[in-house]
Amino acid sequence: MKLTSTLNSFLNLFYNYADLPANSEQSITAKRFYESVIARAVQSPEFRQRLLHEPEAVMAEIGIQLPEGIKVTFVENTAQVVHIVIPPYIGE
């Protein structure tokens, strides 16, 4: 299996099924997040730069509230570099 296919189906899984519980006005589904942030970042270089350099400001504008103390960092894949994010270590 190719890396592309694997990443693709993983992204699909994430964006289509990993919806967060819609129990507050501030909660945002993964799909909406994808549409409003990721897809936009792919199309608009300006928006992409803002995400990379001032993520907190952009998230606030879009209406995504995060708990105090959580830092969000955007990184970009390029034609040469692919990032894979692993969840925190939770022990045996």
Add this chain to the structure above:
Amino acid sequence: MEKNPLQEILIRACSDKPFREKFIKDPKGILQSASIQVPENITIRILENSDDQIYIVLPTSLEEQPAEWAYEDWPTPGETFETAGLTIKWTERGLSLLGRIGSESAAELRRQLDRASGSLLIDFSQVTFMSSAGLGILLSTQKRLAANQNELYLYNVSAPIKNIFSLSGLDSVFQFVTSESDNTWWMAYPNV
């Protein structure tokens, strides 16, 4: 749903410390041992989320993608071919099919697909019938494109047609895309 090998690696990395360290140190090695092919010129960087740090990966920007999607010899969008019950129309990202893919129309479909040199999206929404001849052509196209790290996406395949793929055991070979994921679906895909 078929298990995603990358997902399995990520889940294991959460609880298996030596594995996690090995994955961070040599991601390509781990990916390859899970039968995930990584192109040689690609660098993999592993980022660790923690309790207070979330990383979000942005796919390759459109400006960096032309190598995969834009081809000088890409047929002109709108170019249309009609053959035994099947209409083949070129679009900006591939082609759309209307009608029946049978043994009579297979030759023309093959001729058109052979013109594609990059990743290709085939719109199946108006396909009403497909024989094993069609299946064979799609399979050989998929193999040819995959040899150059390109992808074949089948868009909006109806349930009856999808059954033909499933019954032949070929549904995991192809990447099915549905209209539910809207027309920006392909932007999510990192250009690897």
